[in-house]
Amino acid sequence: MERIAILGGTFDPVHWGHLMIAETALSQLEVERVIWVPVHRPPHKHGRCYKHRRLMVEIAIAQNPAFVLDPRQANHTEPDYAIDTLADLQDTYPNRQWFWIVGLDAFQTLPRWYCRERLIPACDWLVAPRTLAMTSTDGVVSTRTSYSQGIDPQSSWLCQQVAEQLKSQNILIRWQMLHMPPMSISSSLIRQYCSQGHSLRDWVPEGVRAYITTHNLYVEN
Numbered sequence: 001m002e003r004i005a006i007l008g009g010t011f012d013p014v015h016w017g018h019l020m021i022a023e024t025a026l027s028q029l030e031v032e033r034v035i036w037v038p039v040h041r042p043p044h045k046h047g048r049c050y051k052h053r054r055l056m057v058e059i060a061i062a063q064n065p066a067f068v069l070d071p072r073q074a075n076h077t078e079p080d081y082a083i084d085t086l087a088d089l090q091d092t093y094p095n096r097q098w099f100w101i102v103g104l105d106a107f108q109t110l111p112r113w114y115c116r117e118r119l120i121p122a123c124d125w126l127v128a129p130r131t132l133a134m135t136s137t138d139g140v141v142s143t144r145t146s147y148s149q150g151i152d153p154q155s156s157w158l159c160q161q162v163a164e165q166l167k168s169q170n171i172l173i174r175w176q177m178l179h180m181p182p183m184s185i186s187s188s189l190i191r192q193y194c195s196q197g198h199s200l201r202d203w204v205p206e207g208v209r210a211y212i213t214t215h216n217l218y219v220e221n
């Protein structure tokens with residue numbers, strides 16, 4: 001049975017972190033393809049122009065035949081929930097084994113996702129480690145990465161906490177960590193850098209950088 005992974009995201013903009021987690025899923029799980037789903041109307045955050053976000057994903061994944069863009073949310077007018085994305089994809093690709101790729105930050109919000117009792121058991125969850133911002137009691141924000149060799153025990157522990165929370169909601173989850181070092185990169189940081197006039201060369205593929213420049217994106221954060 002073909003194994004397909006979904007990578008949903010706001011992708012505002014897409015960056016090397018997204019590409020790295022998708023590549024890791026391909027190699028670690030022997031997934032045959034990764035379907036990239038830019039969320040048109042994220043239920044939980046503000047999404048800027050969908051067309052730009054989708055085109056940047058198209059540019060970023062063009063070199064890898066195992067990566068597929070799914071633009072099915074283009075005409076949506078209502079919030080896009082993951083359960084609807086999965087149900088639509090299952091209709092298009094019946095009889096597949098489904099995986100869902102998420103970063104640790106998004107995974108920690110899973111116990112609040114819409115219709116999670118149907119969504120969660122329908123996929124295997126692949127969790128990418130992510131540097132988490134921590135605020136100390138004196139209000140100082142720092143970041144933490146404790147990846148050394150293999151999987152960071154702190155990240156695994158956080159995932160187990162999520163699994164416990166879901167269990168208390170009578171939801172059993174199948175999850176595993178992706179074996180990759182955490183990458184301190186995010187779309188919000190890129191938007192901030194861009195608005196400050198910094199180069200994006202190290203953060204996004206060249207085609208995406210050119211697209212951002214041509215369309216004058218993120219000049220204001």
Ligand SMILES: Nc1ncnc2c1ncn2[C@@H]1O[C@H](COP(=O)(O)OP(=O)(O)OP(=O)(O)O)[C@@H](O)[C@H]1O
Nearest residue numbers: 009010011017102103106128130183185186187188
């Ligand atoms: N550097 C990263 N490491 C691991 N996972 C990541 C990373 N960047 C994004 N992800 C994951 O990719 C998915 C889509 O993320 P999204 O498009 O919202 O990017 P983002 O960088 O988290 O954006 P923002 O900074 O605007 O919140 C989410 O599951 C997110 O956790």
Ligand SMILES: O=C(O)c1ccc[n+]([C@@H]2O[C@H](COP(=O)([O-])O)[C@@H](O)[C@H]2O)c1
Nearest residue numbers: 008009010039044081082083106113114
């Ligand atoms: O369905 C939900 O309730 C839900 C709530 C929060 C996030 N998601 C999904 O999580 C994925 C990553 O979202 P984001 O915010 O990190 O871009 C994306 O596919 C979203 O649709 C889904």
